[in-house]
Amino acid sequence: MSTSAITAAPALVxxxxxxxxxxxxxxxxxxxxxxxxxxxxxxxxxDLDIRRGETVGLIGESGCGKSTLGRVAxxxxxxxxxxxxxxxxxxATLSPLExxxxxxxxxxxxxxxxxxxxxxxxxxxxxxxxxxxxxxxSGPELADRVGAMLQAVGLGPEHLRRYPHQFSGGQRxxxxxxxxxxxxxxxxxxxxPVSALDVSVQAQIIGLLGRLKRExxxxxxxxxxxxxxxxxxxxxxxxxxxxxxxxxxPRDAVLGDPRHPYTQSLLASVPRIEGTPGGARRQRLQGxxxxxxxxxxxxxxxxxxxxxxxxxxxxxxxxxAVRPGHRVRCHLVx
Amino acid sequence: MSAPPILSVRGLRTTFATRHxxxxxxxxxxxxxxxxECLGVVGESGCGKSVTFASVxxxxxxxxxxxxxxxxxxxxxxxxxxxxxFRALRGRDMAMTMQDALxxxxxxxxxxxxxxEVVLEHDASLDGSARQRRAQAxxxxxxxxxxxxxxxxAKRLDDYPHQFSGGMRxxxxxxIALACRPRLLIADEPTTALDVTIxxxxxxxxxxxxxxxxxxxxxxxxxxxxxxxxxxxxxxxxAGQVVETAPTRALIDAPEHPYTRGLxxxxxxxxxxxxxxxxxxxxxxxxxxxxxxxRFRERCTVAEARCTSEVPMVPLAGERAVRCVLAEGGR
Numbered sequence: 161m162s163t164s165a166i167t168a169a170p171a172l173v174x175x176x177x178x179x180x181x182x183x184x185x186x187x188x189x190x191x192x193x194x195x196x197x198x199x200x201x202x203x204x205x206x207d208l209d210i211r212r213g214e215t216v217g218l219i220g221e222s223g224c225g226k227s228t229l230g231r232v233a234x235x236x237x238x239x240x241x242x243x244x245x246x247x248x249x250x251x252a253t254l255s256p257l258e259x260x261x262x263x264x265x266x267x268x269x270x271x272x273x274x275x276x277x278x279x280x281x282x283x284x285x286x287x288x289x290x291x292x293x294x295x296x297x298s299g300p301e302l303a304d305r306v307g308a309m310l311q312a313v314g315l316g317p318e319h320l321r322r323y324p325h326q327f328s329g330g331q332r333x334x335x336x337x338x339x340x341x342x343x344x345x346x347x348x349x350x351x352x353p354v355s356a357l358d359v360s361v362q363a364q365i366i367g368l369l370g371r372l373k374r375e376x377x378x379x380x381x382x383x384x385x386x387x388x389x390x391x392x393x394x395x396x397x398x399x400x401x402x403x404x405x406x407x408x409x410p411r412d413a414v415l416g417d418p419r420h421p422y423t424q425s426l427l428a429s430v431p432r433i434e435g436t437p438g439g440a441r442r443q444r445l446q447g448x449x450x451x452x453x454x455x456x457x458x459x460x461x462x463x464x465x466x467x468x469x470x471x472x473x474x475x476x477x478x479x480x481a482v483r484p485g486h487r488v489r490c491h492l493v494x
Numbered sequence: 495m496s497a498p499p500i501l502s503v504r505g506l507r508t509t510f511a512t513r514h515x516x517x518x519x520x521x522x523x524x525x526x527x528x529x530x531e532c533l534g535v536v537g538e539s540g541c542g543k544s545v546t547f548a549s550v551x552x553x554x555x556x557x558x559x560x561x562x563x564x565x566x567x568x569x570x571x572x573x574x575x576x577x578x579x580f581r582a583l584r585g586r587d588m589a590m591t592m593q594d595a596l597x598x599x600x601x602x603x604x605x606x607x608x609x610x611e612v613v614l615e616h617d618a619s620l621d622g623s624a625r626q627r628r629a630q631a632x633x634x635x636x637x638x639x640x641x642x643x644x645x646x647x648a649k650r651l652d653d654y655p656h657q658f659s660g661g662m663r664x665x666x667x668x669x670i671a672l673a674c675r676p677r678l679l680i681a682d683e684p685t686t687a688l689d690v691t692i693x694x695x696x697x698x699x700x701x702x703x704x705x706x707x708x709x710x711x712x713x714x715x716x717x718x719x720x721x722x723x724x725x726x727x728x729x730x731x732x733a734g735q736v737v738e739t740a741p742t743r744a745l746i747d748a749p750e751h752p753y754t755r756g757l758x759x760x761x762x763x764x765x766x767x768x769x770x771x772x773x774x775x776x777x778x779x780x781x782x783x784x785x786x787x788x789r790f791r792e793r794c795t796v797a798e799a800r801c802t803s804e805v806p807m808v809p810l811a812g813e814r815a816v817r818c819v820l821a822e823g824g825r
Binding site: 430 | 539659661662689690692695697698716717718719720723724743746757758759760763764767770771772773775777
């Protein structure tokens with residue numbers, strides 16, 4: 161797909177100022193003692209557009225809020241502030257019934273296929289339930305659709321009566337994908353779908369997700385901590401750090417000409433198969449990810465940033481466009 | 495290969511009795527670790543890479559047992575060593591770090607206690623009263639925490655594992671492993687649970703300490719890119735066997751075994767973003783019910799009729815060896 165075709169298409173998902181905080185004070189003890197508690201700022205003021213037919217890769221380290229953003233984007237979790245428009249409709253304005261109807265078009269694939277499939281349900285039940293709940297099919301048509309989907313993800317009718325524990329990790333992820341696609345969604349959040357898998361199986365699942373996207377015209381938000389995987393599947397990439405998107409743009413711009421110091425350090429940290437032992441050490445990022453409970457003031461990356469200046473500790477940077485569609489949140493980028 | 499190896503494993507067989515039958519998790523593994531080198535051991539889940547080194551460390555307990563072969567470490571045969579002698583060796587001359595530092599560290603003891611325990615157990619250089627020995631061990635604990643790069647180590651000696659981040663916990667485990675300056679460090683997936691920026695820090699630390707302390711390192715990992723950046727030689731395992739061994743660069747540039755080739759073709763590379771990934775079809779065979787002959791045969795794209803008979807390791811030029819009848823010599 162050419163870049164111009166992508167930019168011409170209307171945005172299917174529009175996130176504006178999307179924010180999700182978790183209040184972790186609400187224990188009984190906390191209430192009794194009047195403990196002011198802590199607010200975890202998981203996602204903070206995220207603006208992100210996802211156009212129909214594209215894959216946006218969302219990358220970041222553990223605790224940066226990428227999974228929370230994926231869940232808030234399909235309203236699996238309620239946002240604390242901000243809005244999500246899906247195909248022109250603001251999800252917050254929908255009645256519960258309207259939301260349920262719309263949910264059919266918003267699906268999610270989870271990281272851990274061991275934990276996300278009910279162990280007491282057979283594959284047939286797992287895949288038929290979404291259709292039954294939405295009253296989209298019954299009887300022989302239901303069985304046909306389950307069979308067809310199973311085939312589309314590379315499994316066969318002999319697997320219908322089996323239970324999740326009878327499958328390998330890769331096959332279980334295929335079932336998770338089939339379940340998400342049963343309702344013919346438009347938008348699928350893929351939350352670390354290959355992180356739990358061995359590398360040869362990972363390549364199979366990446367191939368499968370790509371093929372299904374082309375055949376079914378899907379739009380993905382693909383969440384991963386693995387830059388190489390993100391680079392392979394994405395049209396555009398958003399880099400997240402402590403609840404904020406610090407850089408976002410076309411894949412080749414973000415990976416080929418990264419402008420945010422965090423993106424640059426992330427790329428420098430990735431071990432490369434072309435690397436040599438004891439070869440020139442690239443710039444490594446020092447320190448740990450700060451806690452989202454007490455994020456640093458100013459630019460949240462400044463305590464670890466190799467090029468931070470005094471201003472970075474005082475003022476949060478605004479977003480700057482470095483080229484069309486390529487935005488960076490850094491004082492030093494103009 | 496001039497200097498004699500410090501670790502030499504020959505024909506190792508480690509079995510586990512399970513409900514479904516006898517599983518030979520490690521089946522005839524040969525490998526050597528040379529003084530001062532970093533050896534990468536690569537393979538996917540269940541290939542036997544961790545069990546091989548649990549056997550070396552004497553950590554295989556019933557229902558598992560070492561059913562055959564020999565493990566020689568610094569001129570001692572480990573498979574017949576009694577537990578008391580093994581205890582003296584483990585932690586002093588060879589040490590192991592585990593993948594998950596949170597479960598490997600004891601949550602009820604401070605990190606100082608856990609480093610000191612190893613030193614008090616093994617270090618013959620401590621002297622004086624019990625109190626003096628403890629003071630010396632505590633000084634060593636502080637020295638080790640500085641060495642592995644824990645910020646304000648003196649203040650954190652009496653902290654508990656849960657008070658450290660994942661990367662710091664992995665560093666503490668490395669500090670415990672290195673407290674007695676072992677000749678061999680076995681690092682089992684030291685960075686798998688860590689974020690990429692932290693992973694780079696920990697791997698750089700292991701490489702630096704290897705040079706500074708002059709020890710050998712075995713890096714057990716599923717990630718060939720980690721091996722490329724940190725290991726001199728590499729052993730590739732599949733379904734309980736070694737299938738290929740070679741100097742790292744040679745293996746990555748010109749893999750001989752079809753499994754190694756498949757593994758390399760499956761890895762997404764930042765340098766070739768539009769190159770399609772070429773996965774290995776099928777799945778790892780069930781170790782309870784192995785096909786005869788080459789264990790990779792059923793997933794192999796170039797398998798022939800003769801692959802159904804037993805395949806030995808074939809030595810190749812350039813200090814390489816491969817378990818495939820189609821490699822060089824056999825062609």
